[in-house]
Amino acid sequence: MIPRYSRPEMVAVWSPESRFRIWYEIEAHACDAQAALGVIPKANAEAVWKARDAEFDVARIDEIEALTKHDVIAFLTHLAEHIGAEDARFVHQGMTSSDVLDTTLNVQLVRAADILLADMDKVLAGLKRRAHEHKDTLRIGRSHGIHAEPTTMGLTFARFYAEMDRNKNRLEKARWEIATGAISGAVGTFANIDPAVEAHVCEKLGLRPEPISTQVIPRDRHAMFFATLGVIASSIENIATEIRHMQRTEVLEAEEFFSPGQKGSSAMPHKRNPVLSENLTGLARIVRMAVIPAMENVTLWHERDISHSSVERSIAPDATITLDFALNRLAGVVEKLVIYPDHMLANMNKFRGLVMSQRVLLALTQAGVSREDAYRLVQRNAMKVWEKGADFKTELLGDAEVTAALSPAEIEEKFDLGYHTKHVDTIFRRVFGA
Numbered sequence: 001m002i003p004r005y006s007r008p009e010m011v012a013v014w015s016p017e018s019r020f021r022i023w024y025e026i027e028a029h030a031c032d033a034q035a036a037l038g039v040i041p042k043a044n045a046e047a048v049w050k051a052r053d054a055e056f057d058v059a060r061i062d063e064i065e066a067l068t069k070h071d072v073i074a075f076l077t078h079l080a081e082h083i084g085a086e087d088a089r090f091v092h093q094g095m096t097s098s099d100v101l102d103t104t105l106n107v108q109l110v111r112a113a114d115i116l117l118a119d120m121d122k123v124l125a126g127l128k129r130r131a132h133e134h135k136d137t138l139r140i141g142r143s144h145g146i147h148a149e150p151t152t153m154g155l156t157f158a159r160f161y162a163e164m165d166r167n168k169n170r171l172e173k174a175r176w177e178i179a180t181g182a183i184s185g186a187v188g189t190f191a192n193i194d195p196a197v198e199a200h201v202c203e204k205l206g207l208r209p210e211p212i213s214t215q216v217i218p219r220d221r222h223a224m225f226f227a228t229l230g231v232i233a234s235s236i237e238n239i240a241t242e243i244r245h246m247q248r249t250e251v252l253e254a255e256e257f258f259s260p261g262q263k264g265s266s267a268m269p270h271k272r273n274p275v276l277s278e279n280l281t282g283l284a285r286i287v288r289m290a291v292i293p294a295m296e297n298v299t300l301w302h303e304r305d306i307s308h309s310s311v312e313r314s315i316a317p318d319a320t321i322t323l324d325f326a327l328n329r330l331a332g333v334v335e336k337l338v339i340y341p342d343h344m345l346a347n348m349n350k351f352r353g354l355v356m357s358q359r360v361l362l363a364l365t366q367a368g369v370s371r372e373d374a375y376r377l378v379q380r381n382a383m384k385v386w387e388k389g390a391d392f393k394t395e396l397l398g399d400a401e402v403t404a405a406l407s408p409a410e411i412e413e414k415f416d417l418g419y420h421t422k423h424v425d426t427i428f429r430r431v432f433g434a
Contacts, residue, residue: 005283010324013111014317020056022104023075026201027091028052030183033200034193040090047087054082072097094193096186098304102217103181105312107205109225112320113175119327120168120232124161126334128432131157135424138417139253139344140355149355150348150420153253153339158431160239167232174228177221181205182213187303215304219297222312226294229319233287236326240280243333247274253344257336276333283326290315353392354385359414360396360406367405377402 012018028048035045056078065074080088092100135154140147183198184190190198195209202209210217246254256276258264264271293315297308348355357378364374381395381402396402396411403411 005325006321007324007328010112010115010321011317013108013115014321016058016061017056018108019104020058020061020075022107022205023072023100024051024054024056024079025205026100026103026183027076027079027095029201029204030093030095030197031091033197034090034093036200037194037196039194040093044087044090047083048079048091050087051079051082056082070097072100094185094197095183096215098216099183099185101309102213103183103201103205103207105316106178106180106207106217106221109178109222109316109320110175110206112316112324113171113178113225115324116229116232116320116327117168117171117175119324119331120164120171122331123327123334124164124168126331127157127161127164130334130337130339131155131161131428131432134339134341135428136421137339137341137344138348138421140348147348147351147355149358150417152421152424153341153344155424155427156242157334158428160235160242162431163235163238164232167228167235170228170231174225178225179207180210180217180221181207182210182217184210184213184215187215188213214300214302216300216308219294219300219308222308223294223298226290226315226319229323230288230291233284233323233326236330237281237284239330239334240277240284243277243337244274244281247272247277251343251347252340253347254337254339256333257338276329280326280330280333283322283329286322287319287326290319351385351392352390353415354382356392356415357382359419360402360411363410363414364402364405369405 028045028051031040031045031048034040035042056075060081061071061074061078064077065071068074068077076088076092079091131154133154134157135152137153138150139153139156141149141151181198181202182188183193183201184195185193198209201207243254243256245251247256255272256274258272263269264273264275293311297311300308361371361374361378364377365371369377377399378396381390381392381399384390384395385392393411393415396406397408
């Protein structure tokens with residue numbers, strides 16, 4: 001991923017240095033287990049740990065791989081340069097390359113998930129704070145982009161909180177799903193390595209042994225992991241799109257923080273654009289790009305092929321680095337989002353009471369008017385607001401058929417905004433608890 005959309009902690013998870021360090025730990029722990037079983041001499045296993053503090057030379061490993069055309073063999077050759085050929089002769093005993101590669105990938109994905117979970121906590125904290133801050137801040141709810149009925153800005157933040165909380169739960173499950181390792185040898189039969197070695201290595205790396213592997217860990221686990229990242233990305237876009245709508249000049253109910261010295265346009269000095277939210281929309285697309293290839297990786301030939309390998313080398317770092325950046329950007333946008341309650345109220349009143357049409361409709365039916373006639377009466381007066389800019393309440397009060405069923409006081413009561421917020425506390429308890 002390009003540096004512009006990368007954060008150092010997540011980038012480090014996918015660096016060659018990190019990858020080779022995990023490879024080394026797998027091999028060293030496997031040697032310990034083999035020595036405990038009496039398969040290799042204890043002295044040879046202990047010798048492998050002489051490289052514990054070594055800085056593995058990425059350029060040297062690349063140089064060897066250019067000759068061997070095999071990355072794991074290149075690493076093992078370089079490891080032997082650190083600990084000596086005699087002590088290295090039992091390294092990788094009974095193992096196959098996928099034991100190292102697949103277990104390492106899952107370690108990296110677990111570490112990436114831990115970073116992403118911490119990122120999500122930042123987003124959740126921001127959404128919760130803004131939800132409570134604006135719990136009773138009235139704004140118009142919209143369906144199809146058209147004014148519907150009053151809601152509150154707090155409820156908008158609360159629903160995004162609930163969505164992200166579900167996503168955190170999904171990611172925790174995806175982390176558990178991916179936290180397996182396999183040290184089962186060629187085609188996964190343990191023919192040349194005891195299952196106890198796998199159990200020991202997995203314990204040391206914080207993984208569970210894969211119940212049954214072939215020569216690779218089953219890729220349905222990875223498909224689920226990347227699908228979860230895709231859902232989180234879609235939720236980021238959902239929030240970003242709402243912010244982009246609110247920042248439109250004709251709406252202007254909220255806008256991204258515009259810092260001193262910031263420029264919105266090279267041509268138009270007046271511009272204040274929702275660039276961060278638009279950027280989040282684009283970043284979400286990048287994360288979702290990983291989902292279909294991850295699904296397609298589930299299908300492999302027999303006990304193993306490497307059609308999945310090149311895909312994962314790209315999508316694993318790209319998707320996690322991008323999502324890490326996007327979550328942190330979203331947390332900042334939410335934290336600093338500038339909200340305009342007066343604009344929200346002005347927008348809601350733009351059509352002069354029209355948004356109370358359902359209350360009048362229901363009152364008429366309660367007064368004995370058939371639903372069909374009630375709908376006709378309300379719509380007749382509502383269209384005057386749309387087409388002539390009339391005042392909805394005034395039109396209702398002047399309609400003899402309406403006033404035959406409802407008194408002026410009853411009509412007046414139907415325009416109380418507080419009616420629409422009476423259950424906000426109930427919803428907040430459902431979302432945030434007591």
